[in-house]
Amino acid sequence: MENESFGFSYELTLDPFVIPPxxxxxxxxxxxxxxxxxxxxxxxxxxLIILRRNLHKPMYFILFSxxxxxxxxxxxxxxxxxxxxxxxxxxxxxxxxxxxxxxxxMYGGGILFILAAMSFDRYAAICMPLxxxxxxxxxxxxxxxxxxxxxxxxxxxxxxxxxxxxxxxxSVIMNVFCDNPSLLKLTCGNTTVNxxxxxxxxxxxxxxxxxxxxxxxxKILITCVVxxxxxxxxxxxxxxxxxxxxLVIFEIVGTFTILSHRFKNVSADLQKIMGMxxxxxxxxxxxxxxxxYTSEIRNTLLTVVKKSRVSxxxxxxxx
Numbered sequence: 001m002e003n004e005s006f007g008f009s010y011e012l013t014l015d016p017f018v019i020p021p022x023x024x025x026x027x028x029x030x031x032x033x034x035x036x037x038x039x040x041x042x043x044x045x046x047x048l049i050i051l052r053r054n055l056h057k058p059m060y061f062i063l064f065s066x067x068x069x070x071x072x073x074x075x076x077x078x079x080x081x082x083x084x085x086x087x088x089x090x091x092x093x094x095x096x097x098x099x100x101x102x103x104x105x106m107y108g109g110g111i112l113f114i115l116a117a118m119s120f121d122r123y124a125a126i127c128m129p130l131x132x133x134x135x136x137x138x139x140x141x142x143x144x145x146x147x148x149x150x151x152x153x154x155x156x157x158x159x160x161x162x163x164x165x166x167x168x169x170x171s172v173i174m175n176v177f178c179d180n181p182s183l184l185k186l187t188c189g190n191t192t193v194n195x196x197x198x199x200x201x202x203x204x205x206x207x208x209x210x211x212x213x214x215x216x217x218x219k220i221l222i223t224c225v226v227x228x229x230x231x232x233x234x235x236x237x238x239x240x241x242x243x244x245x246x247l248v249i250f251e252i253v254g255t256f257t258i259l260s261h262r263f264k265n266v267s268a269d270l271q272k273i274m275g276m277x278x279x280x281x282x283x284x285x286x287x288x289x290x291x292x293y294t295s296e297i298r299n300t301l302l303t304v305v306k307k308s309r310v311s312x313x314x315x316x317x318x319x
Contacts, residue, residue, distance in 0.1 A: 012097055045291065046068070062117050072110075092178065119213045123220055152205075174268070
């Protein structure tokens with residue numbers, strides 16, 4: 001039967017963008033440029049943290065999760081969308097659709113939890129500098145990173161496990177990529193429990209992450225006001241502004257996307273574009289913003305570039 005829920009060869013149809021004649025290849029190459037630029041920036045950040053000993057610190061061990069998460073998000077979404085645009089196929093197998101949706105939701109929750117973990121690290125470094133090394137021990141770092149990914153995984157698995165109890169009777173995903181709300185629209189059963197659990201998980205993610213962020217930033221602000229050390233204030237601004245910029249952008253786009261699924265008068269193309277921005281903007285901005293506002297990463301990158309130029313010039317002269 002065509003609508004069998006567990007048919008692994010069962011194809012779904014994605015709802016494509018309406019692209020004007022001649023626009024297919026420019027959009028494809030623009031998207032491909034964005035994708036490779038994001039991959040390059042995030043891999044550069046990962047490589048610096050792995051190879052440079054001066055970055056082997058608690059702050060950067062936690063930061064390491066952010067480019068990993070960004071690579072998961074943009075890779076799970078953009079290549080498939082670009083492939084569908086250029087080939088005009090707009091087909092996806094149900095298991096792959098669920099996998100894509102799972103990875104995209106993991107990415108969304110991951111951003112919030114990672115930013116919260118990073119804000120706690122900055123709170124410990126700025127508000128308790130003398131105790132920082134005794135607080136942020138390797139064991140604590142492992143626990144924080146494990147908690148970030150573990151809590152994210154448990155919440156998303158609990159959300160998607162509810163999909164298995166519902167029969168599917170539709171085959172069109174009303175989006176250019178797969179996500180949980182779009183998968184729910186394929187079902188012909190009662191989705192009340194799914195919607196409630198989905199909202200509950202979203203509320204837990206927001207409450208946990210924003211509570212930690214708010215606590216950390218308030219404490220940091222108080223320390224900056226009380227402290228007479230200009231160095232402490234500069235350190236706070238440079239490390240916290242980048243987090244706030246990414247958080248505000250993500251919250252605005254994410255909130256619109258979540259709400260757009262619950263209002264029928266929102267333009268379908270606008271909903272698709274805003275949904276895509278969640279998985280494009282942070283992976284593009286995160287490595288750039290952290291590279292600009294984090295002096296140690298910026299100086300390390302400049303040092304590596306200078307050494308590379310010197311090596312190239314010596315090799316050229318020797319040739």
